[in-house]
Amino acid sequence: MxxxxxxxxxxxxxxxTYILAAPGAVDAAIIDPVDRHFERDLAHLERLGLRLTHVFETHAHADHVTSAGRLRAHTGAKACAPSGCGIAPAEIQLQDGDRIGFADGEELAVIHTPGHTAGSMCYLWRGNLFSGDTLLIGGCGRTDFQGGSAGDLYDSVxxxxxxxxxxTRVWPGHDYKGQSVSTIGWERAHNARLAGRERADFIALMAALDLPRPGLMDVAVPANRNLGLAHSV
Incomplete structure (x- = not known):
């Protein structure tokens, strides 16, 4: 279901940020929590009577600081991070094909999708794809830093x-246009960067974007490689 x-x-x-819980279940997981919303996320869990067991990161983010370390310390949840992202304090270093149980009968399937960063992961749960910065609604993440590769991203997607x-529903890591969810079928047919585009054309398109460097990158990336514990906002 x-x-x-x-x-x-x-x-x-x-x-x-996504909280995952099945009806009637007590245990839950969270994906890509943001440090400034630590109290908000705890309040959601408490209101719903949920116990956090796992915190998942899709990659080492460059535009915000994670609350993964604080959530782990407060709740006892396990931190789960892509093995290729250099997030050494996470006790579960995820590999492609892993299946991580976070509640009775509930598990996330791990899909390694390099491109936005070399270690980026997506997660599949009950027909829901949490696509991080790999696949956005009508677009995709940038590929010009942290071991990114336009060719790899094209192959991953x-x-x-x-x-x-x-x-399959697509729940992205970001949205800048007021959209919240898509489907694989829609993205296959309509994604402005990827639908019907050949690999070489996609690589050329990404190379021509000339995007500004993320303003928080020098703070966020080192902090996120320590589960956000080197920085608190």
Whole structure:
């Protein structure tokens, strides 16, 4: 049965955070929490009577600081991070194909999707794809830092994500246009950067973007490689 996650938003960085819990379950997981919303996220868990067991990161973010370390310290949850992102304090170093149980009968399937960063991961749960910065609604993440590669991102999306069932819901790591969810079928047919585009054309498109460097990058990336504990906002 397909379930929807609890989707939360940080307006400053346009970041989505997701809480995953099944009906009647006590244990829950969270994906990509943001440090400034530590109290908000704890309040959601308490209100719903949930116990946090796992904190998942899709990559080492460059535009916000994670609250993963603080949540782990407060709740006893396990920190789970992509093995290729240099997040050494996370006790679970995720590999492609891992299946991580976070509640009775509930698990996340781990999909390594390099491109935005070399270690980026997406997570699949009950027909829901948490695509991080790899696949956005109508777009994709940038590929010009942290070991990023436009060719790798194209291969990750077209070879791994676009092969999922068309009805799979896509829950992105960011949105800048007031959108919250899509589907694999829609993105396969309509994604402005990827749909119907050849690999070489996509690489050229990404090379021509000339995006500004993230303003928080020098603070966020080192902090996030320490689960956010080197910085608190």
């Amino acid at each position: 397909q379930l929807n996650p609890i989707q939360l938003f940080d307006a400053e960085s346009s970041t989505f 077209t070879g791994k994500l676009f092969t999922l069932d068309a009805a």
